[in-house]
Amino acid sequence: MVTGRADAPESAPAGRRFDWGQPFVYLVALVVAAVAIGPVLYVFIGGFRTTGDLNANPAGLPDPWVLENWVTVLGSPRFWGNVFASTVLAVATTVGVVIAGLMAAFVIARYDFRGRQGLYTLFAAGLMFPITVAALPLTLLLRTLGLHGTYLGVIIPGIAFALPTTIIILVPFLRAIPDELEEAAFIDGASRIGFFWRILLPLSKPGLITVGILAFVGSWNSYLLPLLVISTGSLPQELWPLPLGVTQFSSQYSQDTGAVLAYTSLAMIPALVFFLLAEKRIVGGLTGAVKG
Numbered sequence: 170m171v172t173g174r175a176d177a178p179e180s181a182p183a184g185r186r187f188d189w190g191q192p193f194v195y196l197v198a199l200v201v202a203a204v205a206i207g208p209v210l211y212v213f214i215g216g217f218r219t220t221g222d223l224n225a226n227p228a229g230l231p232d233p234w235v236l237e238n239w240v241t242v243l244g245s246p247r248f249w250g251n252v253f254a255s256t257v258l259a260v261a262t263t264v265g266v267v268i269a270g271l272m273a274a275f276v277i278a279r280y281d282f283r284g285r286q287g288l289y290t291l292f293a294a295g296l297m298f299p300i301t302v303a304a305l306p307l308t309l310l311l312r313t314l315g316l317h318g319t320y321l322g323v324i325i326p327g328i329a330f331a332l333p334t335t336i337i338i339l340v341p342f343l344r345a346i347p348d349e350l351e352e353a354a355f356i357d358g359a360s361r362i363g364f365f366w367r368i369l370l371p372l373s374k375p376g377l378i379t380v381g382i383l384a385f386v387g388s389w390n391s392y393l394l395p396l397l398v399i400s401t402g403s404l405p406q407e408l409w410p411l412p413l414g415v416t417q418f419s420s421q422y423s424q425d426t427g428a429v430l431a432y433t434s435l436a437m438i439p440a441l442v443f444f445l446l447a448e449k450r451i452v453g454g455l456t457g458a459v460k461g
Contacts, residue, residue, distance in 0.1 A: 209437065216431030223426050238431035248432065250407035251414030252439075258323055258395070258410055259388040265328040266384040267377055270335030275365060277336065278343035279351070289340060295333030300326075300393055308397055318402015323395050323410075327388055335380040342376035343369065382444070389440045392416075411436040 215223060216238050217231040226232075242248050277289050300307075307326060308317065316322035346369060354364040370377075392412040399409055406417055415436050419429045 209441075212430050212437070213434045216427060216434045218427050218430075220424065220426045220428075223430075235427070238425075238427040239435070241428055242432045242435055247407050247414065247418070248435065251409055251411045251436075254320075254408050254414075255389055255410040255412075258320060258327070258391075259385050261320070261324045262327040262331065262388040263381050263384045265324065266331045266335050267381050269328060270332055270339055270380060271370075271373070271377065273332070274336045274339035274343055275369070278340045279369075289336070292333045292336045295330075296337065298333075300330055304393075304397055311398060317398060318404055319398075322398040322402075323391075326394060326398075327391065330394075331384045331387060334383060338380050339373065339376050342373045346372055386440050386444050389443075 214231065217234045217236070219235055219237075222229070222232060273292075277285055277292075303326075311317040311322045311326075316325070350368055351364055354368055359367065390412065391410070395410050395413050400413055406414070409417065415429075415433050418432050422428050
């Protein structure tokens with residue numbers, strides 16, 4: 170009797186062939202990782218060096234290791250004011266993105282109406298709409314509404330610019346929930362709102378966590394939007410978000426390179442830690458969106 174294994178070509182003995190593709194992939198991955206991580210490590214390590222040491226040997230290691238730069242930054246009221254501003258903006262933007270994105274995605278995914286696909290395509294097209302294009306009209310609109318120079322002037326546009334990514338991720342999640350669950354819920358007497366709160370919301374938790382993390386990190390690292398809205402307003406520099414605070418600190422203390430690097434490191438650490446801790450949830454959420 171002929172089996173499928175008899176027709177298969179004989180595999181080469183182990184050790185006879187060398188797969189050149191794998192080492193090349195690893196080499197490319199190492200180069201990309203070095204390019205991405207190298208500058209971050211340089212900034213972080215540079216915070217432990219004196220300005221004289223940096224000027225004498227920019228590429229060297231700290232000699233000696235000093236904590237004065239970090240103590241100076243952590244003892245600055247401006248730094249903690251910048252942290253407070255970034256936290257307020259990031260948390261408010263994240264909450265707004267999750268709530269608005271979930272409601273919009275729920276309608277697109279679970280309701281059948283004319284123009285639904287066109288609406289989804291419109292949000293997808295929003296991924297290709299950069300904030301630089303909207304800089305001038307956005308500034309004029311915020312001035313007209315009296316929101317220029319305020320936190321709301323950053324939060325509301327931040328939510329709007331984050332919605333396309335949020336909806337693109339959430340819609341497949343909500344569509345993947347079987348219709349039989351919804352029908353069973355209606356038979357048990359649940360309304361659409363009850364189905365939304367009791368069944369759909371818990372099942373879409375991975376997607377919500379993913380979009381929430383992306384929105385938080387994006388808002389924390391946002392520079393251009395606060396620059397357009399806050400830096401030209403009346404808010405004191407102590408209440409500017411961290412990206413603007415880093416720029417201002419670098420301008421005022423340009424001669425103290427070590428302190429500038431320490432300030433930059435401290436500004437990056439919260440977002441890096443938050444992202445690394447939630448990495449698996451992000452990957453799981455994006456995987457679920459692709460499957461949906």
